[in-house]
Amino acid sequence: MEDSDIAFDERGLVPCIVQDWHTGEVLTLAYMNAEALRRTRETGEIHFFSRARQELWHKGATSGNTQAVKAIRYDCDADALLALVEPTGPACHTGERSCFHTGDLNAGAPYETLPTLERTIAERAATKPNGSYTAKLLNDANLAGAKVQEEAEEVVRAAREESDERVAEEAADVIYHLAVLLRGRGLSLADAEQVLDGRRKS
Numbered sequence: 094m095e096d097s098d099i100a101f102d103e104r105g106l107v108p109c110i111v112q113d114w115h116t117g118e119v120l121t122l123a124y125m126n127a128e129a130l131r132r133t134r135e136t137g138e139i140h141f142f143s144r145a146r147q148e149l150w151h152k153g154a155t156s157g158n159t160q161a162v163k164a165i166r167y168d169c170d171a172d173a174l175l176a177l178v179e180p181t182g183p184a185c186h187t188g189e190r191s192c193f194h195t196g197d198l199n200a201g202a203p204y205e206t207l208p209t210l211e212r213t214i215a216e217r218a219a220t221k222p223n224g225s226y227t228a229k230l231l232n233d234a235n236l237a238g239a240k241v242q243e244e245a246e247e248v249v250r251a252a253r254e255e256s257d258e259r260v261a262e263e264a265a266d267v268i269y270h271l272a273v274l275l276r277g278r279g280l281s282l283a284d285a286e287q288v289l290d291g292r293r294k295s
Contacts, residue, residue: 094167094171096131098171099127099167099172100172102172105126106142107174108173108174109122111139111178112175112178113180113208114178114179115208116205116207116283117204118205119191119193120160120191121192123152124142128140128149129149129150130165133165133176138159138160139152139153139159139176139178153182156182157181158181158182159181159182160176161178161179162177163177210268210272211272211281211282227273231276231277234274234277237270237273237277240270241271247263247266
């Protein structure tokens with residue numbers, strides 16, 4: 094399928110869902126016309142058509158919160174788009190990360206947990222609050238590595254001897270400590286996920 098196959102509506106528009114390339118979080122829903130899509134392809138940054146202002150809109154042109162496009166996908170009827178992006182800042186004009194920040198937020202969807210965790214770890218890395226266990230691990234690579242090893246041994250023991258609930262709890266400890274270790278190296282869980290994706294394709 095190609096851009097020429099897109100089924101624009103009677104106004105010449107097509108809805109575009111914007112999703113974070115790394116985390117999968119839905120950031121916004123906006124509309125494109127053919128020109129906005131063409132400009133998006135040309136520049137590598139999201140352009141929309143503003144229905145309110147009736148004009149082309151380069152996302153982040155004023156705020157600086159641009160969205161670099163990694164991929165654009167079509168739905169099965171070619172009447173909706175999905176843009177996978179790397180955002181440089183909040184997607185919402187309110188300053189929230191996602192435009193979908195109201196409504197049923199508790200408990201968060203499972204896929205939101207790891208991105209939230211990584212943002213919290215990044216905040217600890219930046220602010221280094223006194224008494225923070227995360228900040229302590231970030232400042233001591235040997236300790237972080239030892240904790241990953243310790244927690245991995247505990248999840249194996251739990252899998253052998255304990256309940257499913259205990260296995261999940263110990264697995265959560267492994268994931269947390271691994272995320273901190275990766276952050277300490279300037280990496281993220283997404284870097285490991287990309288390795289897995291490469292293996293899937295090989």
